[in-house]
Amino acid sequence: MSQRRKKNSSDGETKPRTSFVNKFFRSSKLRPTKAESRQKSNDLEAADFQPSDDAQKTENILDAAKPLPSEMELGSRMEKNEQFLQKLGRKAVNKCLDLNNCGLTTTDVREVVALLPLLPDLEKLDISWNDLIGGTLRSVTQQMHLVSKLKILRLGSCRLTTDDVRALGEALEAIPELEELNLSWNSKVGGNLPLILQKFQEGSKIQTLELIDCDLTSEDGAFVGQLLPMMQNLEVLDLSINRNIGDSLNSIAQGLKSTSNLKVLKLHSCGLSQKSVRILDAAFRYLCELRRLDLSCNKELGGGFEDSSAQLATLEHLEVLDLHQCSLTVDDVTSLTQVIPLLSSLQELDLSANKKMGGSSENLLSRLRFLPALKSLLINNCALQSETFTALAEASAHLPALEVFDLSWNKCIGGNLKLLLETLKFSESLQVLRLSSCSLVTEDVAVLASLIQTGHLAKLQKLILSYNDSICDTGWAIFCQNMWFLKELTELDISLRPSTSRDCGQWFRHLLCAVTTLPKITEIGMKRWILPATQEEELERFHQDHRCSIHFDLGEFQEADFPRLN
Template structure:
């Protein structure tokens, strides 16, 4: 905090009704808070909640104005040391490399933060084994709404202490314990308080080594979590065995909006079990069943209730080993999800020769913003169907066709789509066997002013494009004024010298005000081009990372 700021703050302390504890949480949040005038705090006037909130009765009273000022300075010095800023009602120490001494210092500050609503100490290894020192102070921050302890190496003693402390924060709305393996086998100890009902809206237990018994307990607990909106159980491979209990509990969570079961050991039978629960989840917005490789074949006769998810906006089925019969069944359902905005079917290689009808019917999804269908072994007929459909997807922002070799030599089929895509932000064509004619076609589309909103363009692993093609492309890439990332890297097994097109790329980059990353892996720069790049790097006004194969 600057000296001017400190002076202004102390001048505002003359009002006796202002909460001493709340003054610690004065300040400006980073970029998002700058954009919100309702939440922004000025130097000359404290925010409304500081003016109106009285000190917590449980907080330790400050004996003097001097002690208050000293404590405020210690709090701000603590945050500055960790590279953090004060934010109203929020203590965010995520990934700060906290030491044991830092933990003690933070605990000592909690009595002065009675109105704290958000505490995030995720990704700090030294939290493990010391959480009891924090949980013992939970009664001092009883207004806490958000508690994030992801990847803190929590011990069994930690999770037991946490379970006892949750009783002290009845207003808790979000709990994140992801990436803590000791949560597995101890979930009842942690969530025992929730058995009496809870205001919890978001529960994240990603990669917690949950057991089948934990899954059974959670299924029994879900009916008591009537406010639950987000449930993320991803990367817990043993809970598939208790899916019956979980699905039964889901039937009572009518407010659920997000359900993530990514990589949870689900099987063909799991689809039928979940399908029975979908009719009760009318408010669901996001469903992630990805990376469950044994799901393949499960949708053949068990996806009828999926159509009940009328408000579904995101459906992720990537790497689920979908069969031709699965695709046939999904063809009857997915086009009826009229609010769908994001669809990921990638890494389902058996779709290649069976998805023509499904892709053709995607035209009935007018709200679709993201279509990810990379590495699906598309064939000529299916790619043609996709190209004809994509013309009707006017809201499309993300289009990923990477690792589909049939695109090479056939990019012209997407010509009308590329011309009409006013909203496209991300285009990925990595490892599509593109030829020189494809890149020349893309350059002509760019030159005529189309794709003006493009921010990320991936043309990597297309090694068949000659230097002349790259030259034409680099001469025209300057028209992509909003471009942030460009990737033209070569395959890991291939190294080539940069041609004269590299000079055109440098000239283009100067005219791209927002670009920060250019992937050029395995392109070798000769001495003359190395010198050009060094001269370019001397321009300290730009920060652009050229990720190339090195100098020759």
């Protein structure tokens, strides 16, 4: 770059360089330069005094020849900032400055501070995942008044200190247009939340507040509850992985009644209890716009839905319901059977890791047929039994929009996969099918191969068949011989269990042949399958002949990762 500048100078070239920083500033409304101000003044005086043409030309020549210090200084700073952004591999795009995960140093922070005054129209600043920001944020927040149009501020995982938190609280008043604030993964936010948000006023424009894993205390939770009525525009509230706020849920739920625009509520792993369901249920009828509800990984929640889920059915716009790992009981399932089928807008349902569902969810699973918009259904590790699996298989025929289906870790599927495949052949949307550790046998993959051969599952992108060690070499051979019909496939996993290992059979040759006809495949999981020397040679020849980018993951035994050559 310096050599190019020297050459331009020696050639007498005076045309300014156009950089991405220059382009950025063109979209910002900078203060007028002295030349612009003087031109406006001349325009205003033109009616009273008109200089001669010669005088005007002379003045114009003098103006052009006389450099303005402010312009020179601005150009120098812009060039320096361009170099700074180039060093980080980033650039300023329109009104966005994204420096997340750049490994910023304290010196870099000073560069960011110098950059902010040049960005008066900045609307998004993301410096998340930069550990060394901690302890230096005050120098940034002191410039916040210069970017008063800021709408999005992300400071996730910056190791903020208590002083940083205090400085941020003081600065937020200077950015009244703020719509999104993300402070996730900063433990010092916990216990200090009022210092940050205490200046939020009624009518705040904040739409998204994310405080994931901030070590919030019950007092912080109570403060959030008191603050919510002031945030009438709030659409996203994520308090996940704050295990102590369950004790202040009464206050939070009371505040939620004033957030009628809320679309996303995430309380994943928040220490919720049976009582919490009743408290939240009372608030649900005020959240008529809610689209996403995440109550997952609250293991003490089990039993809470028995008598407290009636208002859940009023969430007529709900699209995502996540209840995985909530220790749901038989009575919970009975109650949810009356509610979930009424959520006609539901697109994603996660009931995974609720093992007590296995023998009691037949009615619930059979009624999933009333959710025609369902795109993702996760029921892995639910200890399904033959009757419940049969009910699910029959219901799946009525889910035309289904794209993701995860049934992993349900042993009853082994030997019975045909029941499901008979209904999935009507699916034209399925993209992901996960059947890991389902005790599948050779007959199961033979039926799967037959279904594939007839042109069904044509849109499948990911097929996970790992940890099914009972499938013999004949079964894998039949499957691999028909795999080439899956033209959209990008990932296949047939890895063995961690406790076992096996030599690859002759089917490996069929796998390589099929892969040559699959234009999109990039990942083949084969952990703990051992390739004899002859098959290693076949794999190497495959790479040399086809020059494709496919990662054969053989785990700790062998590894084959081939780059694409153009």
